[in-house]
Amino acid sequence: MANEFKSGFVTFIGRPNVGKSTLMNRLIGQKIAITSSKPQTTRNRIQTVYTDERGQIIFLDTPGINKAKNKLGNYMLQVAERTLNEVDVVLWLVEPSTFIGGGEKYIIEQLSKIKTPIILVINKIDTVEEKDILEAIDTYKDVCEFAEIIPVSALKGKNTDDVIDSIYKYLDEGPMYFDEDTITDQPERQICAELIREKALRLLSQEIPHGIAVVIDAMKVRRHGHIVDIDATIVCERDSHKGIIIGKQGSMLKKIGTQARIEMENLLDMKVNLQLWVKVKKDWRDSDMLLKNYGYDK
Numbered sequence: 001m002a003n004e005f006k007s008g009f010v011t012f013i014g015r016p017n018v019g020k021s022t023l024m025n026r027l028i029g030q031k032i033a034i035t036s037s038k039p040q041t042t043r044n045r046i047q048t049v050y051t052d053e054r055g056q057i058i059f060l061d062t063p064g065i066n067k068a069k070n071k072l073g074n075y076m077l078q079v080a081e082r083t084l085n086e087v088d089v090v091l092w093l094v095e096p097s098t099f100i101g102g103g104e105k106y107i108i109e110q111l112s113k114i115k116t117p118i119i120l121v122i123n124k125i126d127t128v129e130e131k132d133i134l135e136a137i138d139t140y141k142d143v144c145e146f147a148e149i150i151p152v153s154a155l156k157g158k159n160t161d162d163v164i165d166s167i168y169k170y171l172d173e174g175p176m177y178f179d180e181d182t183i184t185d186q187p188e189r190q191i192c193a194e195l196i197r198e199k200a201l202r203l204l205s206q207e208i209p210h211g212i213a214v215v216i217d218a219m220k221v222r223r224h225g226h227i228v229d230i231d232a233t234i235v236c237e238r239d240s241h242k243g244i245i246i247g248k249q250g251s252m253l254k255k256i257g258t259q260a261r262i263e264m265e266n267l268l269d270m271k272v273n274l275q276l277w278v279k280v281k282k283d284w285r286d287s288d289m290l291l292k293n294y295g296y297d298k
């Protein structure tokens with residue numbers, strides 16, 4: 001019999017900065033460039049999709065499981081607990097340490113209530129020595145019932161393939177939920193806007209970037225040829241900011257555009273013709289209407 005196609009849902013938990021985003025990018029990044037992405041009904045919970053010949057893994061975001069301080073916190077906690085119970089595998093990321101802090105203890109408490117297989121991922125092993133890894137394993141191995149314990153470096157890509165292999169052990173036969181070329185439910189437009197914002201954040205001085213938003217005005221694939229025309233606007237709060245964003249004879253805007261374009265071409269797997277504009281909208285951050293218009297209505 002041919003191998004069955006497996007699929008299932010996986011969520012990451014772990015303290016801030018333990019490397020969840022880095023690991024997620026690493027796991028899905030090695031495979032595919034986006035050529036299509038369709039919004040789904042469960043969209044706000046789905047983050048990324050990994051597909052290979054064995055099956056499909058959908059990585060979900062879990063709202064933080066920090067102690068609840070108010071009603072909203074309580075609600076988030078319930079959602080988080082439900083997510084932990086509903087997924088097929090939980091990946092818990094920790095640092096290679098022999099100290100189990102308060103943040104970890106709270107997570108352990110939550111994990112003790114669920115029946116989902118838990119894979120302990122000890123991340124950032126590139127920062128310590130072999131013996132420290134062993135000590136960390138020793139520290140953690142009995143705090144929960146783990147399906148697997150995997151030391152990795154998400155940053156360097158060390159042992160990250162083992163994470164995928166281990167996840168598959170705990171998935172059953174299932175459907176292909178998304179096209180094999182889907183890697184995220186985020187619309188391409190939004191990712192392209194974020195790429196421009198990221199470049200602006202990195203290239204501009206401190207004060208301006210917080211006052212900017214990026215809007216994709218148009219995104220059209222040319223009918224013949226492998227090229228997409230993208231028009232985008234950087235919105236800022238002051239005329240003086242506009243001058244800085246554009247730079248001497250357009251030099252700053254050109255830099256932002258070039259860096260963003262290169263990443264868009266990788267992402268879309270197409271040539272990109274990017275036209276960037278800069279507009280001033282005073283106080284856009286205080287205007288519900290404008291916030292909505294710029295995609296921040298959540």
Ligand code: GDP
Nearest residue numbers: 016017018019020021022123124127153154155
């Ligand atoms: P998150 O808050 O859990 O999503 O953590 P991030 O993925 O944003 O990572 C936080 C920081 O840790 C970033 O500066 C990463 O570059 C760094 N980081 C993540 N994984 C590793 C790793 O394997 N080794 C090292 N040295 N740094 C890492």
Ligand code: K
Nearest residue numbers: 016017018021
């Ligand atoms: K972070």
Ligand code: MG
Nearest residue numbers: 017020021022
């Ligand atoms: Mg993160």
